[in-house]
Amino acid sequence: ADPYHSIDAAAPDLSITIPSMASSIALIPDMDGDGGDELLIGAPLCNTWHEVWGETLNTGCAYLFSSQDLLSGEALDEEDAFAYFEPFDSPGYFVTDGDWDPDAATMDSYSALGGGHYIHDTSHIHSYAGYAVASAGDVDGDGLGDLLISDWASSQTYMRSGSVSLFLGSTIMSGVSGGFDVDYAFPGEHHFQMAEADMIFAGENPHSYLGASMSTGDMNDDGLSDILIGSPGFRGKMVLSGKSYLWFGGGL
Numbered sequence: 001a002d003p004y005h006s007i008d009a010a011a012p013d014l015s016i017t018i019p020s021m022a023s024s025i026a027l028i029p030d031m032d033g034d035g036g037d038e039l040l041i042g043a044p045l046c047n048t049w050h051e052v053w054g055e056t057l058n059t060g061c062a063y064l065f066s067s068q069d070l071l072s073g074e075a076l077d078e079e080d081a082f083a084y085f086e087p088f089d090s091p092g093y094f095v096t097d098g099d100w101d102p103d104a105a106t107m108d109s110y111s112a113l114g115g116g117h118y119i120h121d122t123s124h125i126h127s128y129a130g131y132a133v134a135s136a137g138d139v140d141g142d143g144l145g146d147l148l149i150s151d152w153a154s155s156q157t158y159m160r161s162g163s164v165s166l167f168l169g170s171t172i173m174s175g176v177s178g179g180f181d182v183d184y185a186f187p188g189e190h191h192f193q194m195a196e197a198d199m200i201f202a203g204e205n206p207h208s209y210l211g212a213s214m215s216t217g218d219m220n221d222d223g224l225s226d227i228l229i230g231s232p233g234f235r236g237k238m239v240l241s242g243k244s245y246l247w248f249g250g251g252l
Contacts, residue, residue, distance in 0.1 A: 016076045018063060020046040024133045028064070029145030031169040036067025038082070040147055042130025046086070060129030061086045062149050064172070083172055083190040085165075087129040087151050127154035129194065134214040136166055137225025139249040144169025148227070150211030151194055161203030162210035164229055165194045166252075199252060201229060201245070208243075209233040224249030 016022075016039075024042035031038050046061035063081040070076075078084075129151040136146035146169050152162040175190045194200070203210035213230035220226065227247045234243035 014070060014073075014076070016041065016065065016080075018043055018078045020044075020061075024130060024150075026133045026135050026147070028135045028147050029138060029169075030067070031145045031173055032066060032068075034067060036071065038067055038145065039065045039070055040133045040135075040149075041065070042133040042149065044128035044131040046130065058128055059087050060127060060131065060151065062130040062133055064147070083192060085129070085149055085167075085192045085194065087127055087154060087194045127151050129154070132211060132214050135216060136227060137216045137218070137249075138169075139166065139225050139227070139252055140168055140170075141224050141249075142168075142170055144173065146225070147172075148214050148216075148229075149194070149197075150214060152209050152211035157202045158206040158208075160207045160209060160233075161205060162208055162212070162231065162233075163194070163203065164201040164211040164214065165197035166199040166201070166227070167192065167196075168198045171196070171198055201227075201247075203231060203234075204243075205235050207233045208235070210245075218249075219246070220248055220250075222248075222250050227252070 018041065020043040022041050022043055024044075026040045027037040028040050029037060040062060041064075042060070042062045044060040045058055047058065062085040063078055064083040064085070065076060065080065066082045069080050069082070130149060131152045132148075132150035134148045136148045138144065139146045147167050149165045149167070150162070151165065153160050154163050155161065156163055172190065172192070201210065208231045210231040211229060212232050215228045216225045217228075218225060226249050229245045229247075231243045231245065233240055235241065236243060
């Protein structure tokens with residue numbers, strides 16, 4: 001018999017359609033206690049919208065789908081996501097007469113300022129959040145799955161230094177969500193910004209692209225997941241020498 005065969009991709013058991021390229025995907029250990037894994041999808045070409053700024057290109061985003069929805073047998077889209085993640089930690093700020101006014105973040109308040117200047121937070125434009133996503137296993141030992149989302153081209157610390165956000169399952173299930181006013185409803189039951197992560201790993205130098213690759217396991221056999229993150233653009237003794245980082249779960 002012929003050992004090779006093909007499977008028709010047009011007839012899957014489940015399909016999920018999102019409005020931007022899904023370049024990464026990971027199963028996350030059970031978060032909601034139903035015994036099934038959740039599904040995390042990264043969409044690095046996702047454009048986000050803010051009431052103040054309008055469209056911001058290629059900021060990226062990620063969608064989390066529950067196992068219950070995955071087993072429903074129905075075709076899913078972004079509106080079926082249990083949680084939605086996007087990278088902006090601030091919508092920008094106004095400068096008026098030399099003073100910072102972080103609360104004046106609407107077009108109405110901007111008009112009322114008269115002569116004030118709106119400053120964009122550009123740290124996440126073209127940051128391609130969701131370029132890589134991964135399960136973090138169970139970092140804190142609470143029995144709930146945790147997850148990692150790469151914001152590998154973000155410029156929070158240095159230009160394109162990159163960052164990785166760790167969200168604990170307990171944080172996601174609690175529904176903690178900040179966010180800012182936007183001109184459309186976010187998909188999913190919960191909307192999270194990367195700044196709400198339980199821990200953020202940041203690149204050490206410009207163009208280090210921390211988070212280009214990620215993996216987890218239990219290397220020291222303590223029952224807690226350990227986190228491994230790659231930084232291909234790290235500049236050490238040689239240009240673009242690269243660097244890998246390991247964090248033990250018990251020390252986070």
